[in-house]
Amino acid sequence: MDLFKVKFLNEAADLINNLEESVLSLENNREDGALIEQIFRVMHTFKGNSNMFGFDKIGEFTHHLETIYDLVRAKKILLSQEIVNITLFSVDHIKNLLKEDKEQNGEVLAMHTHLLSAIKEIIGKFDENKIEHTVTNLTDLTGGKMNTFHISFQPNKDILIRGNNIFYLLDDLLALGEGKAFPKIGNLPGAHEADFTSCYLEWDIFLATSESESTIKEVFMFVEGECELKITCISKDCNSFKEDKFFKEASGFTLFSNNSVVENLLKQANEKASMPADAKLSSKTVLSNKEASNIKVSSDKLDELMSLVSELVTTQARLSQFSEESKNTELNVIAENIEKISRRLRDNTFNICLVPIGSMHTRFKRLVRDLGNELNKEVNFKVEGAETELDKTIVENLTDPLLHIIRNSMDHGIEKAEDRIKSGKPANGSILLRAYNSGANVHIEIIDDGAGLDPEKIKHKALEKSLINEEDKLSKKEIFDLIFLPGFSTAETVTGISGRGVGMDVVSRNIKDLRGDIVVESTLGEGTKITIILPLTLSIIDGLLVKIEHTHFIIPLSAVEKCYEVKHEVFENNFKELIILDGEQYPYLYLRDEFNLKNNTPTIEQVIVVKNNDKQIGISVDSIVGEYQAVLKPLGKLYRSVQTISGATILGDGSVALVMDINQMIKQHSIQYKELAYEK
Amino acid sequence: MKKTILIADDSESVREVVSFTLENAGYNVLSSVDGEDAMKHLNGLDIHLVVTDLHMPKMDGISLIREIRSSEHYKGVPILFLTTESQNSKKEEAKIAGATGWIVKPFMADKLLSAVQKVIR
Numbered sequence: 001m002d003l004f005k006v007k008f009l010n011e012a013a014d015l016i017n018n019l020e021e022s023v024l025s026l027e028n029n030r031e032d033g034a035l036i037e038q039i040f041r042v043m044h045t046f047k048g049n050s051n052m053f054g055f056d057k058i059g060e061f062t063h064h065l066e067t068i069y070d071l072v073r074a075k076k077i078l079l080s081q082e083i084v085n086i087t088l089f090s091v092d093h094i095k096n097l098l099k100e101d102k103e104q105n106g107e108v109l110a111m112h113t114h115l116l117s118a119i120k121e122i123i124g125k126f127d128e129n130k131i132e133h134t135v136t137n138l139t140d141l142t143g144g145k146m147n148t149f150h151i152s153f154q155p156n157k158d159i160l161i162r163g164n165n166i167f168y169l170l171d172d173l174l175a176l177g178e179g180k181a182f183p184k185i186g187n188l189p190g191a192h193e194a195d196f197t198s199c200y201l202e203w204d205i206f207l208a209t210s211e212s213e214s215t216i217k218e219v220f221m222f223v224e225g226e227c228e229l230k231i232t233c234i235s236k237d238c239n240s241f242k243e244d245k246f247f248k249e250a251s252g253f254t255l256f257s258n259n260s261v262v263e264n265l266l267k268q269a270n271e272k273a274s275m276p277a278d279a280k281l282s283s284k285t286v287l288s289n290k291e292a293s294n295i296k297v298s299s300d301k302l303d304e305l306m307s308l309v310s311e312l313v314t315t316q317a318r319l320s321q322f323s324e325e326s327k328n329t330e331l332n333v334i335a336e337n338i339e340k341i342s343r344r345l346r347d348n349t350f351n352i353c354l355v356p357i358g359s360m361h362t363r364f365k366r367l368v369r370d371l372g373n374e375l376n377k378e379v380n381f382k383v384e385g386a387e388t389e390l391d392k393t394i395v396e397n398l399t400d401p402l403l404h405i406i407r408n409s410m411d412h413g414i415e416k417a418e419d420r421i422k423s424g425k426p427a428n429g430s431i432l433l434r435a436y437n438s439g440a441n442v443h444i445e446i447i448d449d450g451a452g453l454d455p456e457k458i459k460h461k462a463l464e465k466s467l468i469n470e471e472d473k474l475s476k477k478e479i480f481d482l483i484f485l486p487g488f489s490t491a492e493t494v495t496g497i498s499g500r501g502v503g504m505d506v507v508s509r510n511i512k513d514l515r516g517d518i519v520v521e522s523t524l525g526e527g528t529k530i531t532i533i534l535p536l537t538l539s540i541i542d543g544l545l546v547k548i549e550h551t552h553f554i555i556p557l558s559a560v561e562k563c564y565e566v567k568h569e570v571f572e573n574n575f576k577e578l579i580i581l582d583g584e585q586y587p588y589l590y591l592r593d594e595f596n597l598k599n600n601t602p603t604i605e606q607v608i609v610v611k612n613n614d615k616q617i618g619i620s621v622d623s624i625v626g627e628y629q630a631v632l633k634p635l636g637k638l639y640r641s642v643q644t645i646s647g648a649t650i651l652g653d654g655s656v657a658l659v660m661d662i663n664q665m666i667k668q669h670s671i672q673y674k675e676l677a678y679e680k
Numbered sequence: 681m682k683k684t685i686l687i688a689d690d691s692e693s694v695r696e697v698v699s700f701t702l703e704n705a706g707y708n709v710l711s712s713v714d715g716e717d718a719m720k721h722l723n724g725l726d727i728h729l730v731v732t733d734l735h736m737p738k739m740d741g742i743s744l745i746r747e748i749r750s751s752e753h754y755k756g757v758p759i760l761f762l763t764t765e766s767q768n769s770k771k772e773e774a775k776i777a778g779a780t781g782w783i784v785k786p787f788m789a790d791k792l793l794s795a796v797q798k799v800i801r
Contacts, residue, residue: 004700008693041735045691048764051786052697059786161749163758163780168801197756222781222798 008053010296012098015046020091021362023084024369030079040069046094058097061112064119065090071123086118088366146177148235149216151205154228157198164223166199172219177209206234299392302353309342309349310539310631314650316342317629321652343629346540350391354536357435357444358386360399364406368431371410378428379414388435390442394514394534398444401507405446405530406431408503413450413528423525425449441558444532453522455479462488480520484508515646517663519613533613543649544608545628545657546621549597552657553621554630554649559662561609561616563624568603571620579607579618588618589669594644610662617666630659644668683728683800684708688718688744689762690736698731701789702796715739719747722754729800730759731783734770742770742777749778758799762787 019042026035043066051059065087071077093115096108151173155166170181184202194200207216213231220229316338323335361383368381390398414420414429421427432447455476462468462482474482482488486505511518516534535541535558543554564581571579571590579588586609592601607618630649635642646661685707689695699709710727712718714736721727730748734741741761748754758780763771771782783795 004693004697007696011691011693041737044735044764045733048762048785049691049693053693161756162775162778163756163799165758165799165801168798172798225775 005053008049008055009098011049012046015042016091016094016098017362018042019046020088020366023087023091024362024365026079027084027369033073036069036073036079040066040073043069055097057112058094061090061094061097061116064116064123067123068119077122077125083122086115086122088370090115090119146208146210147233148206148208149213150230150232150234151203151207151216152228152230152232153203153205153220155199155202155223156226157200159199159223159226160197162226164226166201169219169223170203170205173205173207173216176211176215176219177207179205179207179209181205302392305349306353306539309346312342313346313540313629314631317652318654319652346629350536350540353392354389355392355395356386357388357390357395357442358383360395360402361386363399364402364433367403367406368410371407375410377410377414377416379410380428380430381433382430383433383435385435388437388442388444390534391536391539394516397510397514398532398534401510401532402433402444402446404503404507406433409446409448409450409528413448413452415451438533442534442536444534445529446532447527447529449527452524452526452528453480453483453520454524458482477520480522483520484518515661517613540629540631541659543628543630543659545625545630545651546606546608547623547625548591548595548621549600551595551597552625552651552655553591554628554657554659555608555610555619556659556662557627559610559612561611564607564609564618566605566607566620568601568605571605581607581609581618586616586618587669588620589665590620592620592622610666612663612666615666615670617669619660619665628657630657632659682706682708684710684726685729685731685796685800686710686712686718686721686727687731688712688715688736688741689733690714691733694733694762698792701792705793705796707796715741715744715747718744722748722751724753727754727757729796730757731762731796732759733762734774742773745774745777745779760795760799 019039022035022039022042026032026039029035043062047059047062047066050056050062068077068083068087072079072083077083089111093108093111096105096111159166173179174181182204184204185200187200187202188194189200209216213233216231217229220227316335320335320339323331364383365381368379371377372379409431414431415423415425417427420429430449432445434445434447436443458479459468459474459482462479462485463470465487467482467485467488468474483504484507488504508518511532511534514534516532519531519533520528521531522528541554542557544557544560546553546555562581566579566581577587578585580586586607588607592598602622606621606624608621608624609616609618628649628651632647632649634647635645639645643664644661645658646664647659648656649659651657685702687695687698687702687709689698689711690713695711695713699711702709710721710725712721715732716739718730718732719739730744732741732744736744739747745759745761748757748759759778760781760783761774761779762785763774763782764785774782780799781795783792787795
């Protein structure tokens with residue numbers, strides 16, 4: 001059963017999400033009958049499944065919740081705000097109950113009792129409901145002792161139409177003890193008038209059994225409404241039945257042997273009705289008839305696939321390098337083909353691992369709703385581009401940062417309704433989450449129409465906390481970036497929601513861990529836009545393989561703009577670390593200096609112009625090897641503090657190439673040579 | 681010959697439990713996610729029993745029962761539906777629509793098999 005339990009839990013998570021989303025939509029559209037119907041159905045399924053897989057508590061809980069929606073469905077009670085609130089609390093509670101270890105937790109138990117009583121109170125207001133409860137069957141007291149029953153069974157003519165088989169039924173009955181069934185054929189018409197789908201027989205059954213009357217009735221459970229059934233206890237023991245005398249007493253019934261013509265007739269009729277005449281197709285057709293549909297795959301399997309593809313790509317790189325060195329044309333062709341195929345395989349696998357951002361949608365909606373209530377602010381939350389896809393690992397790690405940003409917007413950004421009206425804004429605030437693809441990146445914007453960030457206030461705060469110096473000249477953007485520093489918090493009073501100063505720096509670190517970037521734009525009085533820029537995937541990137549002395553480096557291809565050849569003396573005789581390429585000035589980073597490689601300087605060097613956001617810089621390397629698919633491996637603990645290197649990859653010959661973090665390089669460069677930062 | 685049972689339930693876990701139990705008991709099992717999906721299987725194949733849930737998206741259990749009862753080939757096929765104790769009105773409705781019997785949720789393997797064996801052997 002445990003195997004199924006896992007399935008159940010997965011499914012339960014889906015159902016609960018579905019429920020939560022439906023309830024949230026229902027809140028804004030309370031008359032929507034289809035939605036109520038859907039909620040009821042989800043609860044119903046959920047109740048049934050929980051009971052079946054041993055989650056009795058959830059089953060019982062959902063049963064009461066379902067009753068409410070049954071009443072709402074039948075328009076017997078009105079869907080009040082109270083009900084919506086209780087439902088949402090219940091959703092949270094059920095989530096807790098699903099985690100079995102939490103089930104015994106005192107807090108959860110208290111919540112359980114509290115919610116249950118609240119739910120019952122709502123139901124209790126509606127008296128009629130109380131009648132609906134099923135009355136427990138009173139078992140009669142004849143069980144345990146041998147009794148002989150006479151059962152008169154008169155099926156309706158159409159009893160066979162619903163697929164019941166009377167012979168199975170009689171078999172079951174006689175299996176309860178010792179007995180005999182005597183058919184009455186009085187109603188049987190002539191062969192030419194008989195309708196093979198009708199039942200013309202009636203039975204008298206004598207049964208000696210230790211079972212109770214209710215057990216006998218149970219045999220007839222499915223045909224209860226389709227026959228006349230009389231069960232009488234004719235003797236308190238079974239002896240009279242076994243004696244011939246009994247049969248004599250029972251004379252007047254026609255005796256038929258088991259293989260009688262009538263039985264065959266009926267059997268045939270029944271089989272004919274239950275089996276299509278020309279049904280001879282093999283089960284293979286079933287498979288081909290099935291439409292292509294989605295399947296669920298556990299994420300472990302996907303991770304495994306992903307890591308296998310990574311290994312394949314690494315091995316393929318070795319093959320390519322080997323074939324190039326071997327100068328064997330045939331091998332070259334094969335290696336090239338494998339490269340092509342592995343690239344496609346890689347892209348396909350990426351695609352499989354992508355999930356739409358919309359999958360987080362419900363959580364955000366719920367947060368905005370709950371916080372809105374708590375802070376007494378009405379906020380409309382909208383999502384654009386919910387279908388935009390990202391690697392599932394990124395999406396998983398993105399939820400918390402996004403939740404935090406939205407929380408900040410709700411708490412600090414959006415003003416109170418009266419303040420909003422004073423400044424000529426609509427009373428309801430709005431938060432927009434917009435996601436879209438841009439090259440090899442995905443942009444996610446959180447835009448609110450709140451008060452916006454006040455650069456003066458931020459600067460003041462930063463000075464107070466000595467994060468900056470008085471003489472620092474900061475652009476507006478740099479001031480906004482200060483909010484990502486550890487220990488920075490502008491909230492005047494610390495609320496339970498935000499303002500503890502541990503927020504935005506964690507957000508920015510999380511985003512950095514995903515190799516992403518975060519940008520703040522804000523206009524005082526009009527609102528704030530926070531843009532998160534993320535790579536599509538984390539594990540393999542297209543890169544430019546370059547060489548400085550004997551060390552290989554990888555520059556992500558998405559950052560590369562142009563490459564130039566430059567004579568070494570240009571670097572020695574330049575002014576203010578600027579280089580002129582194609583008539584334009586670029587600040588540059590001389591990597592030989594950066595990485596402390598001072599020997600064997602080549603006379604001609606390469607400058608690669610890289611771009612991040614709106615900044616471009618040139619970086620110098622000895623030579624460019626070519627394009628390269630790099631499987632990213634994290635650097636060990638010791639090197640985690642090296643910011644300009646985001647990881648490493650293994651080359652075809654087994655040596656290691658370091659992957660540059662262009663974003664960080666540009667940032668560090670502009671800090672070092674602030675006045676030179678070349679903004680475009 | 682193995683008998684074939686068609687199950688219709690929108691819940692994957694119920695489908696799995698039911699088919700696991702029935703397959704172990706020696707039946708062929710076909711699965712479908714709702715009434716519409718189930719009807720796709722009823723295209724001339726030998727189906728000896730249909731087990732259906734009542735609440736399903738697209739086509740619900742009651743409509744499925746009616747569809748089967750009004751079809752030429754399958755009108756005599758036994759149909760069991762899955763229900764919870766509380767829904768007596770639904771039980772009536774399903775019976776009138778032509779269902780053979782029912783299985784009360786939650787059920788364990790023996791309960792399911794005994795219900796199935798009431799209608800097919």
